[in-house]
Amino acid sequence: MSGSEERTPLRVEGLSLLTSRDILLDRLSFAVEPGEVLALSGDAGAGKTLLLRALASLAPKGITVLGDIHIRGRRILVTQDGALDPLRPLGAQFTELLAHQSGMDERTALRRAAEALERFQVPAAARRLALHPHELGEAMRWRAALALAMAAEPALLLADAPAAALDPTQRVRLLSDLAAWTREAGTALLLAGRPQPDPIQADPVHSGLADRRLILAQGRLEAPEEEPTPAPPPVEPAPSGPPILSVRDLRVAFPLGRSWRGEERWLTVVDGLSIELAEGETLALLGETGSGKSVLARAILRLVPPVGGQVSWLGTDLAAAPPEAMRRARRDLQILFPDPLAALDPLMTIGAQLAETLESLRPTRSPADRAARMAEALEEVGLPTAVLDLHPGSLRPAEAARAGLARALLPEPRLLVCDEPAATLDGAERADFLALLQAIRRRRRLALLYATQDAAEGLRMARRGLVLLLGRIVESADSAVLAAGARHPYSRALVAAAGLVRPALHGDPPSPLRPPTGCALRLRCPLAHDGCAQVPPSLDPVAPGHRVACHVAQDEAQDGAQSGGKAP
Amino acid sequence: MHGPAGTDSHWRDGPWQKAGQRLTAHRPAAAGLTVLAALMLAVAAGLVAGGGPVGAALAAGHQSLTFALFAGLGGAALGLLWAATAVALGERAERAMMTPATALTGLPLALALPLAGGLLGPERGLAPMAVVTALIAAPAVAVVARDELRALLRREFLSAAQAAGIANGRRLRRHILPNAVLPLAAAAWTALPRALMAESLASLLGLGLPEGVTGWGTAIGAAARAGDAVALAGPALLLALTLWALHGVGDGMRLAFSTTGGHR
Ligand code: SF4
Numbered sequence: 068m069s070g071s072e073e074r075t076p077l078r079v080e081g082l083s084l085l086t087s088r089d090i091l092l093d094r095l096s097f098a099v100e101p102g103e104v105l106a107l108s109g110d111a112g113a114g115k116t117l118l119l120r121a122l123a124s125l126a127p128k129g130i131t132v133l134g135d136i137h138i139r140g141r142r143i144l145v146t147q148d149g150a151l152d153p154l155r156p157l158g159a160q161f162t163e164l165l166a167h168q169s170g171m172d173e174r175t176a177l178r179r180a181a182e183a184l185e186r187f188q189v190p191a192a193a194r195r196l197a198l199h200p201h202e203l204g205e206a207m208r209w210r211a212a213l214a215l216a217m218a219a220e221p222a223l224l225l226a227d228a229p230a231a232a233l234d235p236t237q238r239v240r241l242l243s244d245l246a247a248w249t250r251e252a253g254t255a256l257l258l259a260g261r262p263q264p265d266p267i268q269a270d271p272v273h274s275g276l277a278d279r280r281l282i283l284a285q286g287r288l289e290a291p292e293e294e295p296t297p298a299p300p301p302v303e304p305a306p307s308g309p310p311i312l313s314v315r316d317l318r319v320a321f322p323l324g325r326s327w328r329g330e331e332r333w334l335t336v337v338d339g340l341s342i343e344l345a346e347g348e349t350l351a352l353l354g355e356t357g358s359g360k361s362v363l364a365r366a367i368l369r370l371v372p373p374v375g376g377q378v379s380w381l382g383t384d385l386a387a388a389p390p391e392a393m394r395r396a397r398r399d400l401q402i403l404f405p406d407p408l409a410a411l412d413p414l415m416t417i418g419a420q421l422a423e424t425l426e427s428l429r430p431t432r433s434p435a436d437r438a439a440r441m442a443e444a445l446e447e448v449g450l451p452t453a454v455l456d457l458h459p460g461s462l463r464p465a466e467a468a469r470a471g472l473a474r475a476l477l478p479e480p481r482l483l484v485c486d487e488p489a490a491t492l493d494g495a496e497r498a499d500f501l502a503l504l505q506a507i508r509r510r511r512r513l514a515l516l517y518a519t520q521d522a523a524e525g526l527r528m529a530r531r532g533l534v535l536l537l538g539r540i541v542e543s544a545d546s547a548v549l550a551a552g553a554r555h556p557y558s559r560a561l562v563a564a565a566g567l568v569r570p571a572l573h574g575d576p577p578s579p580l581r582p583p584t585g586c587a588l589r590l591r592c593p594l595a596h597d598g599c600a601q602v603p604p605s606l607d608p609v610a611p612g613h614r615v616a617c618h619v620a621q622d623e624a625q626d627g628a629q630s631g632g633k634a635p
Numbered sequence: 636m637h638g639p640a641g642t643d644s645h646w647r648d649g650p651w652q653k654a655g656q657r658l659t660a661h662r663p664a665a666a667g668l669t670v671l672a673a674l675m676l677a678v679a680a681g682l683v684a685g686g687g688p689v690g691a692a693l694a695a696g697h698q699s700l701t702f703a704l705f706a707g708l709g710g711a712a713l714g715l716l717w718a719a720t721a722v723a724l725g726e727r728a729e730r731a732m733m734t735p736a737t738a739l740t741g742l743p744l745a746l747a748l749p750l751a752g753g754l755l756g757p758e759r760g761l762a763p764m765a766v767v768t769a770l771i772a773a774p775a776v777a778v779v780a781r782d783e784l785r786a787l788l789r790r791e792f793l794s795a796a797q798a799a800g801i802a803n804g805r806r807l808r809r810h811i812l813p814n815a816v817l818p819l820a821a822a823a824w825t826a827l828p829r830a831l832m833a834e835s836l837a838s839l840l841g842l843g844l845p846e847g848v849t850g851w852g853t854a855i856g857a858a859a860r861a862g863d864a865v866a867l868a869g870p871a872l873l874l875a876l877t878l879w880a881l882h883g884v885g886d887g888m889r890l891a892f893s894t895t896g897g898h899r
Binding site: 322365368370393394397398400401402404406409410411412413414415423424427428457458460461471474478 | 648649650651653726790791792794795796797798799800801802809810813814
């Protein structure tokens, strides 16, 4: 027993952090064994960062640390920004660290550095060592920061929300590589989450990313309860009837100025998309940065001008709609923004903004009626009426999200467009908000367009899903079909990342300014063949209600259909 | 007026109050404001009391500060107008109007004032000099103000207002203008130290304020030529202190009010 305790890289007993007024962390006790991955989650402001800093002996001034922290061997803290020295090339940072920590000479250190980068699948690693951190993309910088930390062979690695700003497919891949390496090297890894849509906050244990999970709540550690697997949402009958919203060949592009040859250059963000939505139907738009999902959401409401195509609401083309018809359409079409706080005017009280919305969209209401409506809407989203007198600056993110929802509900819309509406929320608050949104949607029979990068969340919220890549649909099917058997490699990667399983896509997304020829996924796709570079795949049905834009998936489906036809 | 919300009961938490608190939380800004207030009082008192080297330095301060204030305000107004027009006229006009402004900020414009002073000759009046100073201060204000306006127009609450069907005129009045006040004030403020600096430099060379008007620069120049260290110290110190205070307040305003995150 004592022998194994000797080897435990981190053992914490009765650790408390106090300020003169507050208890920030209250008697925490835990240990991380060699090669173990411990995921630490908790709401925003629960003290994850503070705990990690205390473990690295970097507790801020004015904080008293009580209790015992036993650390055997070297520990390294990787902070939220993945701190690298901006002024020196990567190679120099590796050699300095390695010379300092293990007395390694420069040649060996550089070789070690290249090996470390290669473990994170960095191509041409040796050449990148000459680069400065700012010359690397965000993803590459994170790989370098984690490789630098691991090259020093720490016994304990403390990682504070690593790579939180990356897209899920990149991030989960990076974290899986890191976990695999720490397990192999016998390093204890403590991974903290952060207040963002966060795979670490999902359950990392089931997927094998982490071995154990602890939750930090109100300054104490809790083991996660065995959550009952959420009951599958009641199967709603597919809404039928004519489409209320129809989007045809929508194109949105932004001018980039002229090239040196004088041609206009455009960044195409939404590239000829078509969608139809029936009354009460729910549709998830799944995609990562640059997929065009949020621009699509905004273009539908005419918040960004499209350069081509058509959006019709109840048969009226919105581009040609006279102001009165547009006002009526705005009444029906409402939106939730990704940062609800930023979507409120900081200089006006919530009450003034709700009133302004009502006045503008329902001008015939009497003032007394308006006040009643506002009170009702606030009650529906679970906010006290006192919120009306507050300025947005005094709201917490969860309250701001609810205020945004109340404002969207005021004009009694029929379609709610959501652009990552819970992006600023975390943990329990996030789950509560999504449950509320779902309940309100059911009660009011709203149609829903739900844009998100979290495939699991999107597929839970909506009956049908569209996967978007560089402004095009690559797969469209019922949510259940996508969750269980997506056909497109990119959809599979998104679903895998949502379940914290290492996605099978290599490399980083291509720049939207220079998309690859042929299929947009070609450079990252594990199935790509020569044909993919020549002919862009078209979106074709592979099964009833299931369409895919991928050569390989379409061939497979055809083979399946043929062999299926022969079998009986 | 609009809805049941009364702003008065919450004035302590109001956004304007918070902005003020952010400004005074920045130490150099708080110190700068105090220094500026003290200087105003001292200059006013010096005018009344007069006499002695201190009184002379304070009296010179009256001329310098008044000139810098008017020329600076002129420059600020010009810069703001420049930026607002550029943004309002749309992308192409904006590029055409802002490229020269950006190019001008890269030039040592302060040298244009003594040049103008020389060209206008000893009979020059105050007004043309003030106009030239304003022109010198304007481009930098325009560049910062344009960035602020662009950042403001990208903010999400304007999209939200659009989604709420609020007409453009009303959106401008109720949402854009109020939110533009503080960031633009921060941009405009930079014209004051610039004007004071340009004027003092030109006056030091004897090519700034016309004859008969003695500013700090004039006093420093005269004392330097006479080799009078005591007469030089007063105006030099006051000028340095004022410039420091103006910059301190300007930095604080940028950090506290800027929409672009104060990265300039
Ligand atoms: S078309 Fe080719 S490159 Fe594109 S997803 Fe399918 S297999 Fe991959």
